Amino acid sequence: MPRKPIVGVLALQGCVDRHKPHIEAAGGTFRAVKTAADFDAADAFILPGGESTTMLKLIEVFGLWDALARNFAAKPVWGICAGSILMAQTVYVDGSKTQQQKSFGLMPFTVVRNGYGRQLDSHTAMIDGYEVSFIRAPVFESAAHDVNVKAMHEGRAAWISKGLYMASAFHPELTMVYPSPMHREFLALCAQ
Amino acid sequence: MSNVINLKTGLAEMLKGGVIMDVVTADQAKIAEDAGAVAVMALERVPSEIRAAGGVARMSPPELVAQIMESVSIPVMAKCRIGHFAEAQVLEAIGVDYIDESEVLTPADEDYHIEKHAFKVPFVCGAKNLGEALRRIGEGAALMRTKGEPGTGNIVEAVRHLRALNQAMRRVQLLDDAELMTEAKNLGAPYELVKMIKKDGKLPVPNFAAGGIATPADAALCMQLGAETVFVGSGIFKSENPAKFAKAIVKATAHYNDPKMVLEASKGLGMAMSGIEISKIEEPMRMANRGW
Numbered sequence: 001m002p003r004k005p006i007v008g009v010l011a012l013q014g015c016v017d018r019h020k021p022h023i024e025a026a027g028g029t030f031r032a033v034k035t036a037a038d039f040d041a042a043d044a045f046i047l048p049g050g051e052s053t054t055m056l057k058l059i060e061v062f063g064l065w066d067a068l069a070r071n072f073a074a075k076p077v078w079g080i081c082a083g084s085i086l087m088a089q090t091v092y093v094d095g096s097k098t099q100q101q102k103s104f105g106l107m108p109f110t111v112v113r114n115g116y117g118r119q120l121d122s123h124t125a126m127i128d129g130y131e132v133s134f135i136r137a138p139v140f141e142s143a144a145h146d147v148n149v150k151a152m153h154e155g156r157a158a159w160i161s162k163g164l165y166m167a168s169a170f171h172p173e174l175t176m177v178y179p180s181p182m183h184r185e186f187l188a189l190c191a192q
Numbered sequence: 193m194s195n196v197i198n199l200k201t202g203l204a205e206m207l208k209g210g211v212i213m214d215v216v217t218a219d220q221a222k223i224a225e226d227a228g229a230v231a232v233m234a235l236e237r238v239p240s241e242i243r244a245a246g247g248v249a250r251m252s253p254p255e256l257v258a259q260i261m262e263s264v265s266i267p268v269m270a271k272c273r274i275g276h277f278a279e280a281q282v283l284e285a286i287g288v289d290y291i292d293e294s295e296v297l298t299p300a301d302e303d304y305h306i307e308k309h310a311f312k313v314p315f316v317c318g319a320k321n322l323g324e325a326l327r328r329i330g331e332g333a334a335l336m337r338t339k340g341e342p343g344t345g346n347i348v349e350a351v352r353h354l355r356a357l358n359q360a361m362r363r364v365q366l367l368d369d370a371e372l373m374t375e376a377k378n379l380g381a382p383y384e385l386v387k388m389i390k391k392d393g394k395l396p397v398p399n400f401a402a403g404g405i406a407t408p409a410d411a412a413l414c415m416q417l418g419a420e421t422v423f424v425g426s427g428i429f430k431s432e433n434p435a436k437f438a439k440a441i442v443k444a445t446a447h448y449n450d451p452k453m454v455l456e457a458s459k460g461l462g463m464a465m466s467g468i469e470i471s472k473i474e475e476p477m478r479m480a481n482r483g484w
Contacts, residue, residue, distance in 0.1 A: 051210065057442065123199070174196050
């Protein structure tokens with residue numbers, strides 16, 4: 001029997017531990033990763049929710065950009081909320097679109113940070129029969145034609161994929177029914 | 193019933209492993225964001241200034257809070273007085289992301305805290321021990337923090353509160369089910385929440401540290417004692433070089449378990465804020481004693 005895939009959840013900052021029961025229930029091994037050696041030992045990555053500005057800053061000050069980019073090029077990656085912002089091709093800091101933010105550009109889509117609003121606009125929704133949370137969530141404004149839209153929310157793409165990559169504007173990990181359909185889907189991607 | 197932990201606690205989950213910084217101007221908020229803060233606390237004066245100024249400390253002016261909200265893309269928190277639900281309503285109307293019902297401000301009610309379930313905006317509250325934490329959670333707080341002794345640059349009270357909380361939770365876990373009701377009575381805490389502590393061994397909401405954090409090593413100490421994020425009040429903008437201190441505390445918090453990283457973060461910072469010995473603060477002036 002092949003060994004279980006090691007899913008490294010980027011643990012520089014953000015919502016890390018909530019993924020553990022989901023990853024384990026979907027047949028993977030959870031690992032919090034924050035150094036280049038950790039990255040090399042992981043089979044796939046979840047870029048979790050948190051603050052994208054904080055994560056970017058820490059990636060820079062710890063000199064982790066190249067190690068992450070090298071690993072992302074060859075392994076499945078799923079970005080959630082702030083994590084999806086790190087994956088996008090184009091990132092606008094807000095709806096005025098005057099200011100852009102650095103990103104890994106793993107998938108050809110455009111994201112507007114906090115596009116669904118502030119905390120008072122945070123809400124839950126049903127996606128694929130599963131309750132998920134949009135928390136100060138980004139809006140996936142547009143995507144290239146070859147990006148696969150797996151779920152829509154309020155008329156916009158909220159869960160997308162392309163090749164080894166997946167991104168969701170919402171959090172399935174805060175829901176305590178394990179595993180979420182999104183974690184199951186990601187582990188299936190890891191098994192390919 | 194929903195299986196999702198509530199959205200209020202959900203935002204606190206996103207702030208884990210980070211540093212939340214007190215700021216008094218939009219410029220300071222930008223410095224905090226650039227340094228990697230996960231959120232800022234918008235204030236008129238930092239705790240050490242409030243302590244020095246004396247008098248009644250109230251909610252910050254709404255224009256100031258709104259300016260800070262406009263200047264950064266990270267979440268913005270603001271403080272209201274203990275029990276002052278009208279200040280909380282105003283802060284919710286401004287649209288802040290979190291309200292701190294805080295002992296740093298002069299309490300508005302000496303018997304009761306705010307009924308926090310009534311609000312859509314989430315609340316963070318301070319606690320010195322398990323009973324106090326569970327009372328606040330019972331009232332609807334979605335995030336807890338230690339009180340520490342704000343504005344002192346002295347970590348001793350935050351450590352006391354973290355240790356007291358951890359010890360009390362370990363004790364609950366050792367109790368027989370039949371003993372939990374009396375434990376709830378002794379703690380002055382809701383019985384259902386005491387049962388949850390026995391089952392999970394931790395608070396049902398995230399637990400952060402605050403009050404007296406002034407150096408990268410202070411942040412690492414609190415994180416190793418179980419805090420999941422740190423609030424830094426006067427410690428950054430009352431230090432010799434705020435931008436450097438802010439970055440250093442963010443770095444140390446991310447790698448709190450790695451002494452070499454904390455060492456790197458601690459180098460070349462210049463002077464930390466000057467601190468105050470707790471015994472030099474007269475009992476009525478101790479902010480941690482506010483709250484019931």
